[in-house]
Amino acid sequence: MDLGTLIERHGFSHYGFAPLETPLSMAIYREWLDSGHHAGMEYLREHERLKENPQQFAPQAKSAIVITRSYADHPYPAPEFPKSLRTALYSRGEDYHLHFRQELNALADELRGHNPGEQFLCFTDSAPILERDLAYRAGLGWFGKNTCLIEPKQGSLFFIGQILTSLNLKPVAAVVPDHCGTCDRCIRACPTGALDVRRLDARKCLSYWNIEAKGVAPEEIRTKNGDWFFGCDICQTVCPWNEKVFGREQMRREAEPPETEAETLVDDLRWLLTASHKEIERKTARSPLSRARPIGLKRNALVVIANRRLQELRPEVQRSLNEPRLKSLAEWTLAQLT
Ligand code: B12
Structure with missing residues (x-):
């Protein structure tokens, strides 16, 4: 059977x-590292x-x-949690590292x-491979100005996976030429100015x-984080190619905070601040959220509470003063609530 038919x-x-x-893009990657744009991702x-x-x-x-x-x-x-919190689209399901890998296997x-x-x-996302570069070479999209790989019919909301093989496979498609043109919506929309053309400075990226x-983001980043609890999709939801594929309305909706009762949001954040690390681990075990670990999720909860000025959670924020790694963030959060 032909390889394409089998894959399909x-x-x-x-x-x-x-x-x-x-x-x-190896030279670009090296230059990016030399400029310190990888932040703490040693x-x-x-x-x-x-x-x-x-x-x-x-x-x-070989290929x-x-x-x-x-x-x-x-x-x-994925299970319901945390429906009320604003999370990146890729993380609103079970972890792709588990499922996609299984499908590839x-x-x-x-x-x-x-x-x-x-x-x-x-x-x-599990080997030292420049995956966007590989996908670009395989004709699966071009490097957008937001650095994401974009495909005319798929937009950029996709994962990349690969099977490395000893077979010598010839590319079947030409590389996709750049279709960003003069558009710079992603660069202008990023609240922290993390983007330049095809270059992201992770030191400023909310994700x-x-x-x-x-650790904890500097104050000027925290205040611009708004209510993003995990990840950020701003540079993708403003992209005209995603609007074209998924519709402008859907992209606008995705760019908004979830439509849940304020009470549910407060309850979810309260739970995050009061739950034990074990409880949080149990609840996020199969979710991409586990990547941030319980301490990171508590940190993110404090930033959202500060930016949304959720006075109701003052007692729980106060309790967070007891956690040495969160103490100064909790103090800052309390200051935002006065
Ligand atoms: C580290 C990392 C991050 C970091 C840094 C992101 C970044 N842009 O570098 C952080 C935590 C910020 C992050 C965020 C996200 N990530 Co991420 N991340 C990675 C990871 C592990 C490595 C990326 C990397 O090496 N960056 C180094 C820099 C230099 O690369 P780059 O920014 O892609 O830049 C390339 C281009 O700009 C290109 N280039 C620039 N100019 C030119 C010109 C020419 C001619 C050419 C050929 C190339 C070229 O060269 C650079 C090097 O390849 C990959 C998985 C992997 N193993 O590749 C996933 C990966 C890139 N991430 C992914 C996703 C989904 C995300 C998020 C959307 C998640 C979210 N919603 O929060 C955001 C998107 C943010 C963004 N605009 O990139 C997907 C991207 C899929 C896609 N369609 O592009 C990947 C491939 C994981 C996967 N397997 O699906 N990520």
């Missing part, structure tokens, strides 16, 4: 093949050498089957059956601060 039988509609070579520096030559961790691999998976209508629906198992002796290794960062 596994439910994947957007895929391509790319040679596994030094990424086209692992990105550690991966530099491996990203340049992927054969160092996958010696037999990649690259697959993108839309998360606009989340493919892996199922495809890889079948490929192994058809190609005995060949190697198939599956990754999504970095409320997902990846170990």
Whole structure:
């Protein structure tokens, strides 16, 4: 059976093949690190050498089957929590690291059956690979000014996954040329000015601060975080390509805070501040939110409480003064509530 038909039988509609070579944008990546734009994500520096030559961790691999998976209508629906909180679209379901990887593994198992002796290794956000670069080479989109890979019919709301293989696969599609033109909506919409053309300064990115960062964002970032509890989609929801694919109305809705009762929001935030780390771990075990760990989620709750001026939560914020890692943030939050 032809490879494309097999991939499609596994439910994947957007895929391509790319040679596994030094990424086209390796020099840009290196320059980005040298400018300190990776903020505290030191692992990105550690991966530099491996990203340049992927054969160092996958010696037999010659090419990649690259697959993108839309998360606009989340493919892996999750339990209700935390419906009232403003979270990035990709995180409103179960963790794609679990599900997408499993789907790729199922495809890889079948490929192994058809190609005995060949190697198939599956990754999504789980290996030192410049995934956008690989997907670009596979003809799955262009690098938008917001740095996201954008595809004319899919927009940018998708995950990227890949199967590295010892097969020598030739690209079937040409790279997609840049379609951003003179548009700079994403750059203008970012509340912290984290974007320049195709370059993101993670030191200013809300997603970095409320997902990846170990510490607390500087005050000028916190005040601009608004009520984003986890991640941020601003530079994607304003993109005309996402408006074109998903409709302007839906993108506007996604850009707004969730329509839940104020009471539910207060209850969810109260729970976050008072629950034990174990309880939070249990509730977020299969969610991308677990990436921020309980302490990070408590931190994010304090920032939202401050920015929404939720006076009702003053007692719970006061209790947070007892947690040394949150003490100064809790003091600042209390100051916002006066
Ligand atoms: C670190 C990281 C982050 C960091 C830094 C993001 C960033 N832009 O670098 C933070 C925490 C901020 C983050 C946020 C998000 N992330 Co993230 N992240 C990653 C990760 C692990 C590495 C990215 C990386 O290496 N960055 C380094 C910089 C230099 O790369 P870059 O910004 O993409 O820049 C490239 C282009 O600009 C390009 N380029 C610039 N000019 C030119 C010119 C030419 C000619 C060419 C060829 C290339 C080129 O070169 C650069 C290097 O490749 C990848 C997974 C992976 N292994 O790749 C996911 C990944 C990029 N993230 C993803 C997602 C979904 C997100 C969020 C949408 C989540 C959210 N809603 O909060 C946001 C989007 C923010 C944004 N605008 O990027 C997806 C992106 C899918 C897509 N459609 O692009 C990925 C691929 C994960 C996945 N497997 O699906 N992320």
